[in-house]
Amino acid sequence: MSKGVQGAVLRLLRAETFRLRVKSTMLECGGLMKRITFSSPDELPAVLFEPAAWIRLWFRTSEGREVQRAYTVAGYAPDRSTIDVSFYLHQTSGPAAAWAQRVRSGAMLDVSLLGSRPFHLDEWAKGVVLLGDETAFPAVRAILASLPDDIEARVLLTGEHDLSAFIPTRQRTDVHYLPVQRATHGFERMLRELDDSRIRDRAADNRVAADELWHCWAAGESSMMRAVRAAAKRSNVLCEQKPSTRSYWSRHRVI
Numbered sequence: 001m002s003k004g005v006q007g008a009v010l011r012l013l014r015a016e017t018f019r020l021r022v023k024s025t026m027l028e029c030g031g032l033m034k035r036i037t038f039s040s041p042d043e044l045p046a047v048l049f050e051p052a053a054w055i056r057l058w059f060r061t062s063e064g065r066e067v068q069r070a071y072t073v074a075g076y077a078p079d080r081s082t083i084d085v086s087f088y089l090h091q092t093s094g095p096a097a098a099w100a101q102r103v104r105s106g107a108m109l110d111v112s113l114l115g116s117r118p119f120h121l122d123e124w125a126k127g128v129v130l131l132g133d134e135t136a137f138p139a140v141r142a143i144l145a146s147l148p149d150d151i152e153a154r155v156l157l158t159g160e161h162d163l164s165a166f167i168p169t170r171q172r173t174d175v176h177y178l179p180v181q182r183a184t185h186g187f188e189r190m191l192r193e194l195d196d197s198r199i200r201d202r203a204a205d206n207r208v209a210a211d212e213l214w215h216c217w218a219a220g221e222s223s224m225m226r227a228v229r230a231a232a233k234r235s236n237v238l239c240e241q242k243p244s245t246r247s248y249w250s251r252h253r254v255i
């Protein structure tokens, strides 16, 4: 079956390809997500085992075309023989979500690997600010699991559903949920509060600026990500000139 222009471009760019076989499936997060464990006949590429790594999975549409969709590696077996992907079962006829709804053990998927930039903590960061909706939830969990114990985390979850109860407990971590309409304001407020406390701390012990700053990672629906990116750029409390924000899906078109 043809992978069309997307497949031709990925071939041209020498994307690595391999196949995954569904080993088992399990509903999680109160049935909103389906976690699928995949095995591979070949050794899995090392890059998959870094926090928030992602792969391009190929699905068949109802018209018989093959299309690729990006998904995060949500976890893996200690011996690295399997990886897990958590699919948000959004209620549309998207080929990826529809496949995840009905898939059974033994099903096979083609995978392309290109462009995955795993999360790397800025070495000076005082803490991490994470924002994400249901599609970014697997990455948020993977990032939190990768953080050293002394790193603070402020997590703002958004989307149609509050998944905060499904974030494993971690010291020095605040987790909040806000619905989509209030998430950008909430994010701005969170950055303002961090900045206020940075200024207060500074007056107290006059620490150097670099280790007062926070690392920012955000992903979700594309129009929200535009607003989040703008708010992040206006803030004085984030490490990077260009915070790590990424559109994971669009209300108006397929990304």
Ligand SMILES: Cc1cc2nc3c(=O)[nH]c(=O)nc-3n(C[C@H](O)[C@H](O)[C@H](O)COP(=O)(O)OP(=O)(O)OC[C@H]3O[C@@H](n4cnc5c(N)ncnc54)[C@H](O)[C@@H]3O)c2cc1C
Pocket (backbone or CB within 6 Å): 054, 069, 070, 071, 072, 073, 085, 086, 087, 088, 089, 090, 091, 092, 093, 094, 095, 096, 097, 098, 134, 135, 136, 138, 139, 247, 248, 249, 250, 251, 252, 253, 254, 255
């Ligand atoms: C790097 C990266 C990592 C990602 N990781 C994950 C992951 O781990 N888990 C995960 O579930 N998703 C993840 N996503 C998002 C996922 O790729 C998109 O949601 C994708 O569009 C789903 O494909 P689909 O075939 O189901 O729907 P599509 O064919 O893309 O879209 C069909 C319709 O559904 C709508 N739609 C798509 N996604 C959603 C949604 N989340 N909520 C409501 N409506 C939607 C579209 O607007 C469109 O109208 C990731 C995306 C990127 C870029």
